Amino acid sequence: AQKVTQAQTEISVVEKEDVTLDCVYETRDTTYYLFWYKQPPSGELVFLIRRNSFDEQNEISGRYSWNFQKSTSSFNFTITASQVVDSAVYFCALSELGNEKLTFGTGTRLTIIP
Amino acid sequence: DSGVTQTPKHLITATGQRVTLRCSPRSGDLSVYWYQQSLDQGLQFLIQYYNGEERAKGNILERFSAQQFPDLHSELNLSSLELGDSALYFCASSLGGITYEQYFGPGTRLTVT
Numbered sequence: 001a002q003k004v005t006q007a008q009t010e011i012s013v014v015e016k017e018d019v020t021l022d023c024v025y026e027t028r029d030t031t032y033y034l035f036w037y038k039q040p041p042s043g044e045l046v047f048l049i050r051r052n053s054f055d056e057q058n059e060i061s062g063r064y065s066w067n068f069q070k071s072t073s074s075f076n077f078t079i080t081a082s083q084v085v086d087s088a089v090y091f092c093a094l095s096e097l098g099n100e101k102l103t104f105g106t107g108t109r110l111t112i113i114p
Numbered sequence: 115d116s117g118v119t120q121t122p123k124h125l126i127t128a129t130g131q132r133v134t135l136r137c138s139p140r141s142g143d144l145s146v147y148w149y150q151q152s153l154d155q156g157l158q159f160l161i162q163y164y165n166g167e168e169r170a171k172g173n174i175l176e177r178f179s180a181q182q183f184p185d186l187h188s189e190l191n192l193s194s195l196e197l198g199d200s201a202l203y204f205c206a207s208s209l210g211g212i213t214y215e216q217y218f219g220p221g222t223r224l225t226v227t
Binding site: 033035037043044045046047050052091099100101102103104106107 | 158159170204206210211215218223
């Protein structure tokens with residue numbers, strides 16, 4: 001069965017600090033996709049990134065970067081030079097081949113202190 | 115703005131009642147997914163429709179049902195409501211298939227009193 005663990009329930013950092021959100025997943029499939037979503041205080045879920053299991057290259061998008069390591073079943077998310085607007089709950093999610101449903105972790109609430 | 119619309123935004127109703135939540139997917143998307151977000155269960159997949167047909171079912175209660183219409187909009191029907199059904203209900207859409215990301219609507223917050 002698929003499972004996503006986000007062990008960090010809440011993180012607070014001072015603005016401009018770097019912060020890494022951890023995500024560990026479990027799956028028996030060799031083909032799967034990993035996702036990160038952001039849920040700001042307004043409540044909507046905003047798609048950030050999708051990664052497939054065959055692409056272990058790190059990805060960078062502006063201040064965001066993602067580190068995918070199959071050896072440790074992790075898909076961590078780093079925000080550099082954090083800003084107050086980054087304050088939100090961040091969810092990691094997994095879907096397996098043949099099953100499009102997203103299995104979400106419990107989320108990490110990130111607070112950026114000005 | 116994801117392009118997925120959901121109505122209503124908020125809904126307050128009493129136990130035992132029935133409500134209908136509505137979702138319009140992004141233009142061109144054929145798949146619609148329903149998720150429930152509650153404090154105790156987190157974000158959980160309920161059901162998926164693809165081009166009018168049910169494709170996958172998750173932890174959806176028998177009191178809940180959904181359908182997708184020919185114009186691809188979808189409705190989630192919740193009946194015999196209980197206090198524990200209070201949650202944020204999200205609809206998401208995609209082109210369909212695992213290789214496509216799901217875009218979420220703003221959600222409908224249901225409060226059962």
